[in-house]
Amino acid sequence: MGPLAGIRVLDMTRILAGPFAGQILADLGAEVVKLERPGIGDDTRSWGPPYLNDRDGNETRESTYFLCANRGKRSITVDLAHADGQALVRGLAMKADVLLENYKVGDLARYGLDYASLAARNPALIYCSITGYGQDGPYAARPGYDPIAQALGGLMSVTGERDDQPGGGPQRAGVAVIDVMTGMYAALAVNAAVHYRHITGQGQQIDMALLDVQVASMINIAQAYLGAGVVPGRIGSGHPSVVPSQIFRASDGYLMLTAGNDAQFAQFCEVAGRHDLLADARFATNEARVRNRDATVPEIAAILAKHPRAFWVEPMNAAGVPCAPINDVAQMFSDPQVRSRGMRIELPDPVAGTLGLIGSPMRFSQSTVEYHLPPPRLGEHTDAVLHDWLDLGAEEVARLRASGAV
Numbered sequence: 001m002g003p004l005a006g007i008r009v010l011d012m013t014r015i016l017a018g019p020f021a022g023q024i025l026a027d028l029g030a031e032v033v034k035l036e037r038p039g040i041g042d043d044t045r046s047w048g049p050p051y052l053n054d055r056d057g058n059e060t061r062e063s064t065y066f067l068c069a070n071r072g073k074r075s076i077t078v079d080l081a082h083a084d085g086q087a088l089v090r091g092l093a094m095k096a097d098v099l100l101e102n103y104k105v106g107d108l109a110r111y112g113l114d115y116a117s118l119a120a121r122n123p124a125l126i127y128c129s130i131t132g133y134g135q136d137g138p139y140a141a142r143p144g145y146d147p148i149a150q151a152l153g154g155l156m157s158v159t160g161e162r163d164d165q166p167g168g169g170p171q172r173a174g175v176a177v178i179d180v181m182t183g184m185y186a187a188l189a190v191n192a193a194v195h196y197r198h199i200t201g202q203g204q205q206i207d208m209a210l211l212d213v214q215v216a217s218m219i220n221i222a223q224a225y226l227g228a229g230v231v232p233g234r235i236g237s238g239h240p241s242v243v244p245s246q247i248f249r250a251s252d253g254y255l256m257l258t259a260g261n262d263a264q265f266a267q268f269c270e271v272a273g274r275h276d277l278l279a280d281a282r283f284a285t286n287e288a289r290v291r292n293r294d295a296t297v298p299e300i301a302a303i304l305a306k307h308p309r310a311f312w313v314e315p316m317n318a319a320g321v322p323c324a325p326i327n328d329v330a331q332m333f334s335d336p337q338v339r340s341r342g343m344r345i346e347l348p349d350p351v352a353g354t355l356g357l358i359g360s361p362m363r364f365s366q367s368t369v370e371y372h373l374p375p376p377r378l379g380e381h382t383d384a385v386l387h388d389w390l391d392l393g394a395e396e397v398a399r400l401r402a403s404g405a406v
Helices: 017-027 083-095 114-120 146-152 178-198 210-218 219-226 262-272 275-279 286-291 292-304 309-318 327-336 334-339 382-390 394-403
Strands: 010-014 032-038 051-053 061-064 073-077 098-103 124-133 203-209 245-250 254-260 323-325 344-349 354-357
Touching: 010 017, 010 083, 010 146, 017 032, 017 073, 017 098, 017 178, 032 083, 032 262, 073 382, 083 114, 083 334, 083 382, 083 394, 098 178, 114 124, 124 178, 146 178, 178 210, 203 210, 210 219, 245 292, 245 309, 254 292, 254 309, 262 275, 262 292, 262 309, 275 323, 286 292, 309 323, 327 334, 382 394
Parallel strands: 010 032, 010 098, 032 073, 098 124, 124 203
Antiparallel strands: 051 061, 245 254, 254 323, 344 354
């Protein structure tokens, strides 16, 4: 049994941060119902190519982007502009333990689906709102996406090569890391609110903002400014406080090497056969290496460039020096450690036959992560959910469908 078994979640989110939070809760055993717009659904259903290949290898209209954050859910379609549709969602919210939404601030109040309206009828409801900038502040009404948060929140200022290097300039992270972290924070906050409700019987609203998560994610970079007034720039793949810790080119490709302390650097020198580096005051300590980054990095780069990656990776790790090849996604899923940890899972799917998905990183010694359902087709479970949650019969559902409410 998953640790959240028995918890019902109404997921009214789209794109990535909110759906990812809902998927985490589903993996933990919650019953998650995804509410979507009739005929359109989650925006990411149309974010392609790439699209899922069916069992014969033919391209479908199911985007792979949608698949990444919607496993374990049932999909229903409801028109919020329709009075009957609004009544249905209010009814579902009365049966839910948790409601996730990422509408613009104030949008759901037009339909009587804001926290204040729903909490008045269901005070135990945990209502998690996810927006770009939060429920208040001068930017609250602005739309927000992950790359906008990366830009405004400082991440792009420290991501990319230096301006004086080839390809220099700010870069967005290759994955929507702020959406992902916001989803994780949202799922964590929901779990905390479930515990609080268990103690007090009282639900509450959770106000999650992409920008807040971005600022919090700056961690040591932000603390360097707050504690020492340092405003760092971009240093490519390098670490601001550890040298060496960056990408290097071996003779046949790239690898990542990190000597996180002086003992590891000494082991690097042992494997490389360069004991002389330890006798050089510029390289003897991490502080010295950071202060002399421009001398240290070329020295190490010249050493590593002499041999292929395989020559370095195993000996370095055996000596306790973290080192890894730069894998592409196919190489990542083929890696023996990734395979051993079960990070690629498979679920039966009516279109693909067998659908490969990314596994959850959570591991429990007692309860389990659950993979019950593949990502749903649009509106696939409307009839079943309305029956299960609201006890509506087939005739009533048919009437709602004929009226356009669902």
